[in-house]
Amino acid sequence: MELPPYATLGQKIWHYAFLVICGLIFFFLIAPILTIIPLSFNAQNFFTFTPGMLAFEADAYSLRHYRDFFTNPNWQQALSNSVRIAPVATLISVALGTLAAVGLSQSHVPFRRAIMAILISPMIVPLIISAAGMYFFYSRLGLQGTYIGVVLAHAALGIPFVIITVTATLVGFDRSLTRASANLGAGPMRTFFKVQMPLILPGVISGGLFAFITSFDEVVVVLFVGSAGQKTLPWQMFIGLREQISPTILAVATILVVISIALLTVVELLRRRSERLRGMSPG
Amino acid sequence: MADATTGPDQFTGPTPDNAIREADRAGRTEPMVAADGTPLKRSLNRALRRQKLRALALISPLLIFILVTFVAPIADMLFRSVENQIVSETLPRTVVALEDWDGTGVPDEEVFRALAADLVVAEELKNHTRLGSRLNYEMTGMSSLMRQTGRDVDEIGEVLTDQFVELDPAWEEPATWVSLMARDGWVEDQAEWVAAAEEAEAAQDAAATPEERRALAFDEPEPTFRVSDAAQEAFPRTARIYGQFADITQTEDEDSPTEEEPWNIVYQALYEDLSAGTAQGYDGPEADLVARSEAAVSDFDAPSVRSFFVDEIDEDWADPEVWGTIQAFSSPYTAGYFLSAVDLKLTPDGIEAQDADQSIYILLFERTMFMSLTIMFSCILLGYPIAFLLSNLPMRTSNLLLILVLLPFWTSLLVRTSAWKVLLQQQGVINDILVWIGLVSDTNRLALINNQTGTIIAMTHILLPFMILPLYSVMKTIPPSYVRAAKSLGATNWTAFWRVYFPQSVPGIGAGCILVFILSIGYYITPELVGGTTGTFISNRIAYHISSSLNWGLAAALGTILLVLVLALYYLYDRIVGIDNVSLG
Structure with a gap:
């Protein structure tokens, strides 16, 4: 330039x-x-x-809006709901997603393209459509307006991110390491947790972070699938913005910006670490 | 993702697949054998199959999870967009009776009798209001008509009830009806049940402590009432409506048909059956009473059900359009919601355009398209220079600047929307600055929010990273030597850019455009908060129909159309870019 x-x-x-x-x-x-x-x-x-x-x-200048955030029961309720929902949804996404990503990266997977399309679909379908469908379907099952319903919905939304990041990490994974491990007498479980997992851990964690952010920041689906008892932080912000806009929202927004800067840093560090780890193993 | 590097042909290690191929290629006549003596080919095949099964076993938990939590809801939505069982379920008799109606004039007495029976049952189950709201989507006024009718419909047949009771007071007795209608053995079963209940009650009274009393509580339900085959044959209508009466009495009211006098409409049905003569030669229980009544019904004064509906309840029942609407929506599946979603309506005379004051969906789709395109072009306009700059700067600087793109990308959507809501207000920062500079006067501040401008500005900001990132990743791979070559051959800066550089960046533009477009046509939150009434998208209408107007079928139809649109665009994206190339920052 x-x-x-x-x-x-x-x-x-x-x-x-x-x-x-x-x-x-x-x-x-x-x-x-x-x-x-x-x-x-x-x-x-x-x-x-x-x-x-x-x-x-x-x-x-004052901290009164921050004080309001930390003392107002509405916001505290919303914060605690977010903290209760997002980690559980993330855990489900990461556990199932990692397992499936390991399966998908095997060399012979029948119907790989179709399976991949289904697993990625929650990311493709517009949120309002997912929310509408889940609202209809979960009301049939009695899950609408329950904690479990929201967690399941958020887990489904987070899964594509886990699948994408973990399969991307597995691309660089040297398969001879698992063979060596098996050759030395380790069972499949031991091989996975002692050899494969440490190497793909950065990918798993950053996938988990994406899933966490997705759930933590999600408002459309929770608006429909949840009820007042599952009011999360974004939901409270949404209501605040739509009805009586209060400056506390800006305090919350600032806190969230700080959190996202922290997460961005973590993901970037993980990416570098993953590249370094991959550099170690030939192939 | 995984495909490119781990596909079977790139894999260099000795996979079973490669080994089979190699064995084939060698063309040996004798089969090779594995260490355990089985032919090598079979042993390798087995290993391959095991590998496939293992992969599937690893994937299946997630696949099942997604199918249940995500794919099934989408399928449910698709189903709801055509489902229309409520009319045929609430008005089963009317739907059948209406089949022969030619669509002109008022239907005959037979149809009104069917309607009366259906509506009495619906009113007891409180279903008629739901039916009313459903039909109200198609024809305004149906909801109040149904509610009005529900209030009065139980009077139908009252005159006949009186006449039957006058003929023989036994008709007033629930026991007469039970013995006439019940299946063989029900009366005995019921008597046994009553005896058991009384016994339990006596035991309870004798019990000393409340605990014992609770343990002795009798909570078995009354034996379920069934209509006998003989009654069904002799009195088809009466048996049907009485069966429903007994069922509702038992399940809804938790009462017994042995205690309750039947509805007036049951007597109406009995009159119809006896006049029709199906009960001739009936020799079941109460045969004598039936025979006497049958002889008497010809002298009964039976007011027309049709005139009761039209004159007493609501004159709208004489309106062929009401009947046409019921007939048009009587099938269990309908295209009606889809027609409404594109501003058409299903009328008795076929498909017609929606009234002008109600046709909003085509306009809304057009607006969604127009605004998404505007947002897409603004994103190209703003994203292209940034991506160009980033890809031409040294790595260190560009990584630093990339953070400025990634930070908004990572910031909560609601944070960005609230920022814009604050900035764009009439008393907000942007208007303040403009007034301060003197560009606008304090009295006519710009309306930047709650209209299309607000939505376009905020969404361009929100979606801009989705344009920059794919553009940047494509531009990074364009070798600078081409532009240099063009310049050394005499091209001006502009020609070198336009004829050499730009065409190579087109794939990036394509990828970014489709991504931004797909994301923006399904957006809900931002238009809802900053769009006001003129800046909303089709998704806002879907949400409105789900949570406010409760017209779920229409919401599902609009959602289905949007989904098909998005999937078509994604197919395009997959063909051009490949879904596998989705990268996350």
């Missing part, structure tokens, strides 16, 4: 104009997310910068 020394004036202008355009687009991408962070410290119930905030007066 460097400008050659012989560039004409027009080329120089175009070059810098391009960089400015790109800068603006990056600004468009990132600014909305960054704007809500200072706004969440607003001492007033406003959604815009008060004159006091612009003048950086200390008493124009």
